Amino acid sequence: MTSFPGLGYYQVDVFTHEALAGNGLSVFLPESPLPARAMQRLAVEMRQFESIFITPDGPGSRFEARIFTMEEELDFAGHPLLGAAGLLHHLHAAGQPAADWTLMLGTRAVALSTTRLEGTAATYNARMNQGKATLQAPLGHAESLPFLAALNLEASQLDIRFPLQVVSTGLPYLLVPAAGGLDRARIVPPAFEALLATVGAKFAYVVDVAAREGRTWDNAGLVEDIATGSAAGPVGAYLLQHGAATPGEVITLKQGRFVGRPSKITVQANTVGEILVSGGVVVLARGQLL
Incomplete structure (x- = not known):
């Protein structure tokens, strides 16, 4: 596999307000999309139930997202999208109490909103609209x-x-x-x-x-x-x-x-x-x- 020196990633915990609890997630932040094989191997390396890769999709709060388990890519998943939105708030809207995001999974646009938990430096509430079931x-x-x-x-x-x-x-x-x-x-x-x-x-x-x-x-x-x-x-x-x-x-x-x-x-x-x-x-x- 081609190496990606300098590629940054974050570890976040989802469905919890307490560190080292909830569902762990690796969020990778490549500047441009990676090959699918590379993302799959990185997901295997991290050994989380799922890992997510997000890249900017133009200016503003819209990002492309791809989600991998250790076995395969998924068309949709919940905790990776919520975790990624919380991290985006942390990185791009740290001074704001609330923010909105759009994550593109292929042609599907998923709307998410985040709020910072008062009195904390890195804890958020995230909500996604999954549409009609x-x-x-x-x-x-x-x-x-x-x-x-x-x-x-x-x-x-x-x-x-x-x-x-x-x-x-x-x-x-x-x-x-x-x-x-x-x-x-x-x-x-x-x-x-x-x-x-x-x-x-x-x-x-x-x-x-x-x-x-x-x-x-x-x-x-x-x-x-x-x-x-x-x-x-x-x-x-x-x-x-x-x-x-x-x-x-x-x-x-x-x-x-x-x-x-x-x-x-x-x-x-x-x-x-x-x-x-x-x-x-x-x-x-x-x-x-x-």
Whole structure:
């Protein structure tokens, strides 16, 4: 791989107001776009669940963004966009209490807003508009059973008030409503991604509807995500669709307890039904490739 001496990056924590908590993120700041292979290898080097690369897209507050897991590039993700917006506020609007940003993911423009937490030097609140959610038809009972088994859950641990359903605000998640049992949930089979593809989902998210707490993993089941903004939007839309939340309600979704990084994600629908996802951002450290 070609080296990039001088390439700067930051480490931020997302969905928290406390350093060394929440979901960690590496944000790279190349002056011009890097080759995809280089970004993929840098994401592997950082070993975060996701890393984001942002470059200026003309003057002002508009930037191009590309997001990589350790395995692949994603069309959309939550905590990288929120973390990048908090960092942009830190770097480009430090003297302002609030700022607005547009991050371009391919042809999709994602609107974000940030506010600085008073009395802090590097802590922010960030909010993104994920747009309106797309909800597929709910899965029937027989269709749901292979997914429960693949997630190490018994039918008795399903919250029977709600169906399994694929919901997306940019990344399609199979939402699995549990009534407890989060502690035993995990991905069992090696071909889980292929199973998800049969219903048009990219990932699965197990959510205890009553506790408003969730879990998700990479599709190999090797790494658990700490806090997942791209799933939180679909969960909010799902709760509204099935009467488990009221229009305008501020929903707090918990995640990360099982990996020792408790996090909080805030979800709310605006007056036109767009899903707003927010969380804290702490700018933790900066580095540079030598």
